[in-house]
Amino acid sequence: MSLPSAKILAIESSCDETAAAVIQDGRFLLSSVVASQMEIHARFGGVFPEVASRQHVLSIAPVINQALGDAGIQLADVDAIAVTQGPGLAGSLVVGLNAAKGLALGANKPLIGVNHLEGHIYSSWLSESGKDQAPEPPQFPLMALLVSGGHTELNLMTDHLTYQRLGATLDDAAGEAFDKTARLLGLPYPGGPSIQLAAEGGDPTAFQFPIARTEHPWDFSFSGIKTAVLREVRRMEAENRAVPVADMAASFQFTVVQTLLVKTLQAAREFNAKEILIAGGVSANKALRNAFLSQSEFKVNIPKFVYCTDNAAMIAAAGFFKFARGDRSGMDMDVIPTWPLL
Numbered sequence: 001m002s003l004p005s006a007k008i009l010a011i012e013s014s015c016d017e018t019a020a021a022v023i024q025d026g027r028f029l030l031s032s033v034v035a036s037q038m039e040i041h042a043r044f045g046g047v048f049p050e051v052a053s054r055q056h057v058l059s060i061a062p063v064i065n066q067a068l069g070d071a072g073i074q075l076a077d078v079d080a081i082a083v084t085q086g087p088g089l090a091g092s093l094v095v096g097l098n099a100a101k102g103l104a105l106g107a108n109k110p111l112i113g114v115n116h117l118e119g120h121i122y123s124s125w126l127s128e129s130g131k132d133q134a135p136e137p138p139q140f141p142l143m144a145l146l147v148s149g150g151h152t153e154l155n156l157m158t159d160h161l162t163y164q165r166l167g168a169t170l171d172d173a174a175g176e177a178f179d180k181t182a183r184l185l186g187l188p189y190p191g192g193p194s195i196q197l198a199a200e201g202g203d204p205t206a207f208q209f210p211i212a213r214t215e216h217p218w219d220f221s222f223s224g225i226k227t228a229v230l231r232e233v234r235r236m237e238a239e240n241r242a243v244p245v246a247d248m249a250a251s252f253q254f255t256v257v258q259t260l261l262v263k264t265l266q267a268a269r270e271f272n273a274k275e276i277l278i279a280g281g282v283s284a285n286k287a288l289r290n291a292f293l294s295q296s297e298f299k300v301n302i303p304k305f306v307y308c309t310d311n312a313a314m315i316a317a318a319g320f321f322k323f324a325r326g327d328r329s330g331m332d333m334d335v336i337p338t339w340p341l342l
């Protein structure tokens, strides 16, 4: 694929972050704005869909204006508009999609629908122009582990935008397991960062939680470990003992990290991958990042911390490669709330 020089404006509104970004040539950040609704949803202990879509309605225009302003450009200067088409909450996705359609129509720019998961994959190669050294472009084939709130997938990436799905979770996603386990332990939403914080003072070997075996080698299952935590909590409560939250959080986190690491390394060997990639909200987890970075068998692509969770820069990055390939979406593009990468 020959790559043009292009500025992409992207919009992301799949869940509880309203985001817009401008990226040059698929990796160089000109701006990235994220308006988080986390504090609003924390009151409900999780994302409240109707509240989320109404917050997107309030934030979308100012966020887009700020992204263009921070990049020092006008809408007329962008080459295309990329937008998250799915997966995500339908009512949230619609807000970003319609904003993107309006801009594309008004400014006569190409419109490109992007899969949110594909965006996460491209978050690894983002570079803050002038502030850091741009990460090396990927070498294929590459073993990509996607770990977000709604998805856990192992995909072999054989070229840009080209994947072979090897396995996925049979039940809870890794992020979902963090969120549900945090709730069991009485830790605040969002669960991932809460577990990470609680685990800092805990012993990861205090509890031996089970590593699930799956029939297919590249699938995952996280509902068993969540149930094991629940059983321990209930047992201690029945015995009137204080729940050792830090030890439990650390042991849970250790087991999840080991499961993800071991399987990804095995798959990378099996499929002769040149590199590994981890992406999605859970890739923000310090223990997970350290575990992958402490092995020396494979080069690991990990997004910078700020680009692990939802943002529009990653949507612009994936959108750029789709733009280069000639993908264009019509004005009749609809949201796709359930949309696996493959």
Ligand code: KG4
Pocket: 015, 147, 148, 149, 150, 151, 174, 175, 176, 178, 179, 190, 191, 192, 193, 196, 280, 281, 282, 283, 284, 285, 286, 308, 309, 310
């Ligand atoms: O990718 P993301 O921002 O949204 C989705 O596309 O789902 O991922 C959100 C998920 C949540 O489940 C959250 O608990 C988890 O990522 N997460 C973490 C950490 N930060 C966010 N999980 C573990 N450790 C973290 N530090």
Ligand code: ZN
Pocket: 116, 120, 148, 149, 280, 281, 309, 310
């Ligand atoms: Zn995400």
